[in-house]
Amino acid sequence: RGRAPAEWAVAGSAPWAPAVGATRQTVAATVENFGDLQGAQTVNLTAAGLGSDSTQVTLASGANTTETLSVGTADGDVGTYTATVSTDNDTATAGVTVQTPANFSVGNIQPADATVVNGTRIDISADVENVGDVQGTKTVALAIGSVSASDSRTVGAGASETVTFQNVLVDLGPGDYTPTVSTANDSASGATLTVLDQATVELRPVESEVRTFK
Numbered sequence: 001r002g003r004a005p006a007e008w009a010v011a012g013s014a015p016w017a018p019a020v021g022a023t024r025q026t027v028a029a030t031v032e033n034f035g036d037l038q039g040a041q042t043v044n045l046t047a048a049g050l051g052s053d054s055t056q057v058t059l060a061s062g063a064n065t066t067e068t069l070s071v072g073t074a075d076g077d078v079g080t081y082t083a084t085v086s087t088d089n090d091t092a093t094a095g096v097t098v099q100t101p102a103n104f105s106v107g108n109i110q111p112a113d114a115t116v117v118n119g120t121r122i123d124i125s126a127d128v129e130n131v132g133d134v135q136g137t138k139t140v141a142l143a144i145g146s147v148s149a150s151d152s153r154t155v156g157a158g159a160s161e162t163v164t165f166q167n168v169l170v171d172l173g174p175g176d177y178t179p180t181v182s183t184a185n186d187s188a189s190g191a192t193l194t195v196l197d198q199a200t201v202e203l204r205p206v207e208s209e210v211r212t213f214k
Contacts, residue, residue: 009031009032009034009089009090010029010043010086010087010091018097018098019073019077019096019097019098019099020098020099020101020133020134021073021074021075021099021100021101022073022074022075023072023073024070024071024072024073025050025070025072025073026068026069027045027070027083027085028066028067028068029043029045029066029067029068029069029085029092030064030065030066030067031043031057031064031065031066032062032064033059033061033062033063033064034062035061036061037061038058038061039058039059040056040057040058041056041059041087041088042054042055042057042087042088043056043057043067043086043087044084044085044086044087045069045070045071045083045084046083046084046086047071047081047082047084047096048081048082049079049081050071050072050073050077050096053069053070054069055067055069069085073098077098078098078099078100079097079098080095080097080098081095081096081097081098082094082095082096083095083096099132099133099134100131100132100133101132101134101136102134102136102137102138102155103130103131103132103136103185103186104128104129104130104153104155104183104185104186105128105129105131105183105185105186106126106127106128106140106181106182106183106186107126107127107129107188108127109124109125109126109181109189109190109191110126110190111124111190112190113191113192113194114191114193114194115195115196116170116194116195117170117195117196117198118171118173118174118195118196118197118198119170119171119198120169121167121168121170122167122168122170123165123166123167124144124164124165124179124190125162126142126162126188126190127161128140128155128160128161128162128163128183129155129160130155130157130158130160131158133157135154135155135156136154136155137152137153137154137155138152138153138155138183138184139151139152139184140153140163140181140182140183141181141182142165142168142179142180143181143182144172144177144178144193145172146172147168147169147170147171147172149165151165170195172195173195174195174196174197175194175195176192176193176194176195177193177194177195178190178191178192178193
């Protein structure tokens with residue numbers, strides 16, 4: 001009886017962990033030579049819409065090895081894909097999910113129109129929503145003219161919370177200003193903040209009139 005040529009089998013790989021935004025996603029594929037002879041084959045990874053990778057492997061009869069292959073993902077690749085690892089004789093598939101990174105949107109800046117005296121302190125708040133697929137931590141920044149403040153917040157996927165900048169010192173010249181709250185992903189402007197000069201009270205002596213009655 002003749003000896004069987006090299007024949008390779010691909011062990012099923014576990015589902016990939018979700019990829020988040022731009023990254024490289026790797027898979028470890030185990031291949032084994034079930035033939036009677038040593039042989040060399042190419043192990044291929046393909047994921048339609050994401051890319052491909054390959055490596056050349058030589059295995060003795062009955063031997064096996066685990067090869068790591070990878071494809072790149074980008075921020076715009078959100079969705080579910082099928083990755084296939086193959087040799088000349090066998091294939092195995094696994095699912096790949098690409099998620100949107102944490103993305104903080106900003107809105108509802110409060111207070112609405114307000115008038116303050118220069119040198120006073122005020123609270124300004126904004127609603128921040130994470131419209132991404134994963135939890136994230138980002139800096140939320142406030143700017144009113146030359147006045148600024150910031151806060152770091154962690155928000156879960158799909159969750160929202162109110163960020164309040166407390167006791168912000170208004171140290172500006174008189175005039176109208178627009179508070180802006182921003183993250184790395186978004187910014188929003190509030191209503192007009194009118195700043196007045198500090199009130200100056202001047203005391204003057206009260207002149208009395210003395211009348212003489214005859």
